[in-house]
Amino acid sequence: MFAATHAGAVTQSAAWDVTNARYQNLSLSVASQLTDPFGLTLSDDGLTLYVAGNTTRGVYQYTLSTPYSLSGATYASKSATISQSIFVTGVQFSTDGTNMYVGGYTSPGGGAFPSYVYQYSLSTPWDVSTATYASKSLTISTSLFQGIGDIWISPAGTQLFMVSAINDRVYRATLSTAWDLSTATTGTTFFSCAGQTLNPFGLTFSPDRTRMFVTEAASPGTVFQYALSTAGDLSTVTYTGNSVSTSAQTNGGEGLVFSPNGRRMFVLSAQNNAVYEYGL
Numbered sequence: 001m002f003a004a005t006h007a008g009a010v011t012q013s014a015a016w017d018v019t020n021a022r023y024q025n026l027s028l029s030v031a032s033q034l035t036d037p038f039g040l041t042l043s044d045d046g047l048t049l050y051v052a053g054n055t056t057r058g059v060y061q062y063t064l065s066t067p068y069s070l071s072g073a074t075y076a077s078k079s080a081t082i083s084q085s086i087f088v089t090g091v092q093f094s095t096d097g098t099n100m101y102v103g104g105y106t107s108p109g110g111g112a113f114p115s116y117v118y119q120y121s122l123s124t125p126w127d128v129s130t131a132t133y134a135s136k137s138l139t140i141s142t143s144l145f146q147g148i149g150d151i152w153i154s155p156a157g158t159q160l161f162m163v164s165a166i167n168d169r170v171y172r173a174t175l176s177t178a179w180d181l182s183t184a185t186t187g188t189t190f191f192s193c194a195g196q197t198l199n200p201f202g203l204t205f206s207p208d209r210t211r212m213f214v215t216e217a218a219s220p221g222t223v224f225q226y227a228l229s230t231a232g233d234l235s236t237v238t239y240t241g242n243s244v245s246t247s248a249q250t251n252g253g254e255g256l257v258f259s260p261n262g263r264r265m266f267v268l269s270a271q272n273n274a275v276y277e278y279g280l
Contacts, residue, residue: 026276028049028070042266043097095155103115116139118136161234193226196216199218200216
């Protein structure tokens with residue numbers, strides 16, 4: 001069980017509730033590898049952390065000596081170059097670590113910011129240095145969804161969620177074949193988070209898809225929490241009123257990931273080129 005940094009021990013009810021989040025005085029600078037980092041995720045065992053960036057377009061790999069803890073985290077000297085011409089903003093993996101998905105968007109053309117998700121194959125699971133483009137992608141070019149900020153894929157690999165930094169909305173694509181991006185189709189259902197933030201960027205869910213979290217990429221920097229009455233159904237999303245400010249560490253968060261039990265939260269700052277750890 002994780003220990004809390006405030007009075008008392010962390011209880012089960014504290015998990016997944018961002019109002020309980022407390023900064024652990026642990027951070028990881030990625031400035032030596034990349035600037036403008038926007039995407040953040042973890043391996044399933046919590047021993048590897050990945051950061052995607054735009055200035056040096058790629059995905060960078062870090063080793064955690066303790067699962068789901070930045071204490072002792074080091075750069076693994078492994079990276080994957082993203083050859084597609086996109087502003088890289090999100091990264092996710094399949095549960096077996098053999099597929100990597102990178103989201104981003106291109107410069108405005110005709111006033112629009114077309115969004116893309118690309119799929120890569122890893123010959124060695126979880127090792128980004130072995131990643132090659134799988135020639136599979138999803139293109140979203142519509143006035144309803146522009147400027148993809150982050151992506152999240154369900155544990156079954158059949159649902160892809162995306163947040164629009166331009167339209168302040170979360171969308172979902174369905175993969176008819178699990179983990180195969182070439183089988184993805186998008187619908188018309190979305191959730192608007194404009195009532196909480198006009199600068200959404202980071203996106204993640206609890207594994208059961210009944211909780212959704214969105215970060216604010218502008219000052220004061222906030223993580224907002226939502227509930228889904230039907231797992232993975234965006235038409236059933238409601239704002240819980242729960243949120244936490246990250247302004248003491250960074251004025252805005254671009255990436256977000258939780259440990260599977262909801263007891264650790266990690267926020268990525270493009271402003272500070274760093275990852276911050278919080279305990280719940």
